[in-house]
Amino acid sequence: MTPYDYIEAQQDAFLEQLKEWLRIPSISTLSEHKADVRHAAEWLRAHFMLMGMARAEVFETPGHPIVYAEWLGAPGAPTVLIYGHYDVQPVDDPARQWRSDPFEPVVRDGKLYARGATDDKGQTFTQMKAVQSLLATGEMPVNVKFMVEGEEECGSTNAYAFVEQHADLLAADVVVVSDSHILAPDRPSIVTGLRGMTYMEIEVFGPSHALHSGAYGGIVHNPAQALAEILAALHDGDGRVAVPGFYDDVAELSAGQRTALAKVPFTLERLEHETGLTAPWGEAGYELHERLGIRPTLEVNGLISGWTGEGSKTVLPDTALAKVSCRLVPYQDPLKIYRLVADRVAALTPPTVRSEVRLLHTGNWVVVDLDSPYIRAAARAYEFGFGAAPVYVREGGSIPIIGTFQKTLGTPAVLLGFGLPDDNLHAPNERFHLGNFHRGMKTAVHFYQQLGGRA
């Protein structure tokens, strides 16, 4: 039996196993789900042993645990480190926006709906089942290590430290990450760049306590209004980030590089299909795919102040808070960007209120070497699994730990993503295309066979 036959035979079993994992609401950013996050880690460790890994261990961290597993039974062959994460995003209000319970996976129209279905339990599981298929059929051509963390959705801080502390344990020839998407089921793509991240909170403080808006309205600078004034001043009329120095370290691409990227434009049709919007927005002078792939951003992720319940409350709030994050590109430094934004907010804050900019977390951008043998192997694997040669794209998202693998371990990375652009990751009704689950396993098996010289 070949690994591919094994995948065919086990398809239904694999789906039921994945559903089991998805039922555990491992939301890392909410402390009320701490026990669920641990439960998801323990489930994973047990599953690694069941699928034939030689070792599987839960490592403690100051935050959520990290699951490590290995099978090193191919002496002399290359070693692959597969990174993934078992934590998931919050679900906001499930009753209002989800068509089905985010933690009761269901298949509709060939797609598996659940929080974490694509990001990243589903994609990590695709890798796990590819490895299992090779192990079960006695065909495993490489050594394999897994590092699956539980804090990717809240900054990966402890994962960075873990990589630095366990460089020997994690030593590998290549890092493989399945936590991104391809363009379409018949249009695979290889991610050659990812944006970095600086995530902050901007808080404006007004009066010492909330005031009656009649008794004080007109003589006190409303902190919600002051926050709006500050946020409005962080972009100019051309959609550029109006923070002095923000673009100083941004690499401008050559005309040739921009032409190469233009092979995968982001069309207005796609924008409307995926967002319902007919009018795009953004930095003047750049195409949509460039605004996403090679240009940095500053985004308001959340706002809260004063009365937000039903009806009316005539309050003049005491504070106003914005969650703000920047997506970064080569060669911007996340900490420098934090300092520039903090300085700009301080300069924009009038003497009538007080403000604070707090750093929540940072992550490095990633650029992949297109000429590496791993990328060439990935291209052939996609062609085998999906029936079409992949195109090369710069992604707007961030997987900051890849930068840490590159910097700390010196290990190149391959992003072997199997998601789709409309998977609704980080949003209600997240889903994973089951056709991609299946093709993804075949692609991964073929990739490892090539690395081991068997394909």
Add this chain to the structure above:
Amino acid sequence: MTPYDYIEAQQDAFLEQLKEWLRIPSISTLSEHKADVRHAAEWLRAHFMLMGMARAEVFETPGHPIVYAEWLGAPGAPTVLIYGHYDVQPVDDPARQWRSDPFEPVVRDGKLYARGATDDKGQTFTQMKAVQSLLATGEMPVNVKFMVEGEEECGSTNAYAFVEQHADLLAADVVVVSDSHILAPDRPSIVTGLRGMTYMEIEVFGPSHALHSGAYGGIVHNPAQALAEILAALHDGDGRVAVPGFYDDVAELSAGQRTALAKVPFTLERLEHETGLTAPWGEAGYELHERLGIRPTLEVNGLISGWTGEGSKTVLPDTALAKVSCRLVPYQDPLKIYRLVADRVAALTPPTVRSEVRLLHTGNWVVVDLDSPYIRAAARAYEFGFGAAPVYVREGGSIPIIGTFQKTLGTPAVLLGFGLPDDNLHAPNERFHLGNFHRGMKTAVHFYQQLGGRA
């Protein structure tokens, strides 16, 4: 026994009775408290009967009930209609900001702490106990009616309709309202003007669902940012409301009128004491007391969008909402102001997002005739109760139903307030100064004695 002796003798009993009423969390704006609001109304009806009113009734409305009570045993004497409200403001997060449970009243340093202590259960109760003291001692010189509503904190819409539908029932020579404050315990004041109100929600709609801020950040106009841009544009750099036509109907006061108002300035010391702020804000060209008393405002009462929980979520929100209210002065029309703000927001909304301005409620401003015999009687009553002649002030707050009494019943109003500026109404740790409770009862008794020709 005089009514004043009765007040002295019953002081402790009165306090315990008020605490009982304050324990009922009658938050009118939150539907989860619907039963509590009714409970507070039923408690009030029963208490009116206990204190010797001839009739007390709970009237149903499409919203919360209205309690009516009367004693008409002084034929030929004037009839007084006392208006109050038994509903209270929400309490936000009691654990974080309240020193004690907002619905378990406690006395600290001569002040009674509870939600509703001053606004308006405590002040309405002051009137009730003054009336009881006159009834119990056989000294009641006037006819008295009470109308106490349960929707003042959420717009009074049904109370307006009730006044129109029950003009005969409510017919009176003067309306008395105890729902405002004096300057200090030794500095009584009479409110001669109140601001009106237009309360709105501004909502900005972006993509059809929340998006991943990496996958779409840079090509989609973030609705939270767009809302900030719109809100920031609603004021100019001089603290003026930047809505065309907003000031068109504002009465400019004469130099003489402004000089009269300047007798009660709002000092920087008071601002710092009450708000912790050292720098005021507001409309250039006007003193602080003028910005509060004779100038309109536009205030952001609340903001919400995207991720507002702990930590970070890299979401690009689908909507952003602001609660916004305008305080209005003579001769601004609340509905016209709504239309002007809605037009301005529409004009400020770029084609990259969609916006909506929804009207929640409106209320009329009030101006009181300083030469009326009722105001002169009120002045003497304050001097009797508080030991000092009152000054005349224009208030920043709103009690819109007074405008309805004036327009619908043709009845002049007297604002017999017993609160203090630092009572924290609409804010955490709301309180009522017990000295003012006591002096307030004496003041009200003296006021009614004058109206009945007995003082």
